[in-house]
Amino acid sequence: MSTLEKSLSIIELLAEKPGGLSVSTIAQQVNQPASGVHRTLNELIRLGYVRQVQDQGDYALTMKLAALGVGFLGRTGVGDVAQPILDRLAQVSGELIRLSVIDGDDLIWVAVAQGATSGLRYDPGQEQGVVVHLASSSGGQAWLASMSDEEALERVSRQGLVNPGKPTGPGAPATITELLGILAETRRRGYAVSVNSYIVGMAAMAMPVMSGGRAISCLSIAGPAVRMTPERMAELAPHLARAAEEIGIAASGSRYFPGLRKPD
Known part of the structure; x- marks a missing residue:
């Protein structure tokens, strides 16, 4: 699975869970190592697509992706x-x-x-x-x-x-x-x-x-x-x-x- 596929699988999962999910839950759902999921989440945070709900808390999508979709439509x-x-x-x-x-x-x-x-x-x-x-x-x-x-x-x-x-x-x-x-x-x-x-x-x-x-x-x-x-x-x-x-x-x-x- 490519880096892009891994990232998109995480984004698609979080799109179904607006309240956010923990790293371990995400890793289990997308069948990826927790360490790799954590790195991908940090990169998505840097790019503005994901946020951490609170320190050491769950990860959730920001409104950036939704805004892009609404703008496109x-x-x-x-x-x-x-x-x-x-x-x-x-x-x-x-x-x-x-x-x-x-x-x-x-x-x-x-x-x-x-x-x-x-x-x-x-x-x-x-x-x-x-x-x-x-x-x-x-x-x-x-x-x-x-x-x-x-x-x-x-x-x-x-x-x-x-x-x-x-x-x-x-x-x-x-x-x-x-x-x-x-x-x-x-x-x-x-x-x-x-x-x-x-x-x-x-x-x-x-x-x-x-x-x-x-x-x-x-x-x-x-x-x-x-x-x-x-x-x-x-x-x-x-x-x-x-x-x-x-x-x-x-x-x-x-x-x-x-x-x-x-x-x-």
Whole structure:
């Protein structure tokens, strides 16, 4: 493992633990010697990416990396391209709207709009920058359904059928056969549906955003399962499709969407 890989593995771990971790815990989690982890942490402190919570205390990320990410998203223009469309869909649906973009083999949440202003609602907090688990999320299933079964299984095999980062619900596919059945149904229906899958008690629907004949991102509507019934999803499907089409058209003039880049 290179020095860069070691550093990035520590940064990725600390990104999931904002309260900080001890050297020994970090070393155990990233499978590196404690002495090496300590040296890397000191270098990251010098560069301003890590701080020690207190003398002899745990280590945590500073806001420098987050600031870089926020600045990058702002300069790419995703808000100019998609946010008004997300806001309008949130108002129509009264639920949480999320946009994810395709970046290589990953699907990454980048923008959100909340339509529910009171009462029971799905509001998971800041998920921008989170890599979507493909098999258990509606957005992931929508993207997988836009490709062949062979390509979909290849991507799932890289990431894993089971989400390693968080427990999934009983609605998540437990076998490849079950996943393929879900993808077939998604293609027939025209949009993906996940209920008690990514998070227990929640339901979501999603469609891929197409541009130039290929998926460049995914758009989803999510909310409490008691409200996001099959009947309600069918009512929202035309609105979701219209918003996805609008984003696809607008994205054609933006460099933000990695999926628009032509392969070398």
